[in-house]
Amino acid sequence: MKKKIIFGIIAVAFVAVLIWFGKMNSKPAVDYETEKPFKATIERKAVATGKVVPVEEVEIKPQISGIIDKIFVEEGAKIKKGDLIATVRVVPNEQSLSNARGRIGSIQIQLNNAKISYDRNKGLFDKGVISRADFENIELAYSQAKQDLQNAQNDYQIIKKGSAGSGGTANTNIRATTSGMILEIPVKEGYQVIETNNFNAGTTIAFIADMNKMIFEGQVDEAQVGKLKEDSDIEVVLGAIDKKKFPAKLTFIAPKGTEENGAVQFKIKADVSLDDDYFVRAGYSANADIVLEKKDSVLSIKEALLQFDRKTEKPYVEVKTGDDTYERKDIEIGISDGINVEIISGVTKDDAIKVWNKVSKKLDDDNENN
Numbered sequence: 001m002k003k004k005i006i007f008g009i010i011a012v013a014f015v016a017v018l019i020w021f022g023k024m025n026s027k028p029a030v031d032y033e034t035e036k037p038f039k040a041t042i043e044r045k046a047v048a049t050g051k052v053v054p055v056e057e058v059e060i061k062p063q064i065s066g067i068i069d070k071i072f073v074e075e076g077a078k079i080k081k082g083d084l085i086a087t088v089r090v091v092p093n094e095q096s097l098s099n100a101r102g103r104i105g106s107i108q109i110q111l112n113n114a115k116i117s118y119d120r121n122k123g124l125f126d127k128g129v130i131s132r133a134d135f136e137n138i139e140l141a142y143s144q145a146k147q148d149l150q151n152a153q154n155d156y157q158i159i160k161k162g163s164a165g166s167g168g169t170a171n172t173n174i175r176a177t178t179s180g181m182i183l184e185i186p187v188k189e190g191y192q193v194i195e196t197n198n199f200n201a202g203t204t205i206a207f208i209a210d211m212n213k214m215i216f217e218g219q220v221d222e223a224q225v226g227k228l229k230e231d232s233d234i235e236v237v238l239g240a241i242d243k244k245k246f247p248a249k250l251t252f253i254a255p256k257g258t259e260e261n262g263a264v265q266f267k268i269k270a271d272v273s274l275d276d277d278y279f280v281r282a283g284y285s286a287n288a289d290i291v292l293e294k295k296d297s298v299l300s301i302k303e304a305l306l307q308f309d310r311k312t313e314k315p316y317v318e319v320k321t322g323d324d325t326y327e328r329k330d331i332e333i334g335i336s337d338g339i340n341v342e343i344i345s346g347v348t349k350d351d352a353i354k355v356w357n358k359v360s361k362k363l364d365d366d367n368e369n370n
Contacts (some may be wrong), residue, residue, distance in 0.1 A: 024182045027051055034320050034352035040300040044335045045229040046227070048288040050218025052238065052280060054209035055271075058178050061202040065195045066172070068187055072208070078183045085206055086174045086181075088193060099154040101274055101311040107152050111145040117315075118142040143261070174205050183207040183282055214216055214280055215270045216248055218288055236272055239285040246280075248272045248288065293335050300340045305353050306333070318354040319347060326354050 069089040073079060113211065118139055125135040184207045187193065196202030216236050230253060235245040253268035259265075270288060274280055306315045315333055318326040331346025347353065 019254050033355040035355060037299050037301050037343055037347060037349045037354055039297045040340050041296045042335050042337050042340055043291050044293040046220055046224040046290045048218035048220045050216055050286055052214050052272060052284050052286050054282055055213040055215050057207055057209040058206045059267040061192050061196045061204055062088050062174055063195055064172050068189050073182050075182050075185055079176050081176055082180045083176045084173055085176055088172045096159050104152045104156055107149045110301055111149050114142040176208060178208055180208045180210040184208050197270050207237050216270040216286055216288055218268055220268055222257055222264040225229040225266040234270055235289045237287050241278055246272050258351045260352045299343045301343055303336055303341045304369050307356060
């Protein structure tokens with residue numbers, strides 16, 4: 001009796017196993033989604049990072065050393081050539097001032113002596129005692145002494161007041177040398193400034209630039225610079241202005257690169273066409289989209305459909321040939337924009353290409369139900 005019960009349990013278990021295997025085998029085969037090739041315009045781009053700056057930025061420097069007495073403009077103000085920016089109060093060097101006074105005294109002595117000689121010889125010339133040539137030499141020396149005294153007095157006034165003018169002002173005016181916008185005033189009233197000379201660049205009073213003429217300055221990698229051409233049209237995107245692309249024209253490609261972080265970078269410049277609806281500030285960070293290669297209306301597929309042979313590393317796709325059956329086809333590809341890739345040969349527009357990493361939605365639903 002016990003044996004019959006045991007055999008019965010085994011038989012039931014065996015039947016249950018058969019039913020379970022039957023259900024497993026009844027599940028549908030894996031069915032993948034497919035996509036067909038399509039016509040698309042593909043662009044291969046390079047991105048250059050940089051900033052937008054004015055074409056010309058002029059530094060205004062004083063022609064004489066002193067202290068900033070007053071500043072008449074503010075940063076952001078628009079000015080014209082010749083407008084007054086600031087005034088500098090001259091603080092004379094005591095040694096230079098003393099030397100100038102001493103030179104005046106010395107020349108004054110020479111002038112007095114020349115005048116005495118002139119007066120004496122003029123009388124002799126009038127009486128016919130000396131020749132005209134001798135008298136003209138004496139007259140020349142007297143005139144030269146008067147001119148030397150005038151020059152020495154002018155030098156003294158310049159050292160003392162910064163000007164030899166008759167107004168006697170103690171300030172020198174710093175004026176704009178070009179029209180534009182004041183970008184920066186790096187000094188304040190009371191700051192000491194140094195004049196521009198052969199040995200010193202001088203202190204900058206202000207930076208002026210024409211904000212209607214901007215250029216993009218950026219860098220591109222050596223792997224891409226060989227594909228760039230001057231006068232090419234590019235697009236500049238500013239980090240501070242969303243959803244706006246400014247057209248630009250590539251005007252300069254550096255003939256020499258510089259190494260940065262192990263990679264060689266080449267400097268490029270492009271003239272930017274501004275939009276009156278946007279105010280572009282100097283120094284905005286920017287990216288330039290440069291089209292390296294473009295093909296219109298070419299047969300394409302999504303790059304995600306590609307598979308690569310493990311040995312040859314050549315691309316291929318799987319084309320549907322029937323229900324749940326696919327055939328491998330080696331293909332030749334062209335340019336890619338990272339999303340779509342050009343198909344040169346291997347498949348046609350009517351082929352259904354397997355999305356190899358995505359099963360169909362119908363199969364997913366069946367699996368969930370089971």
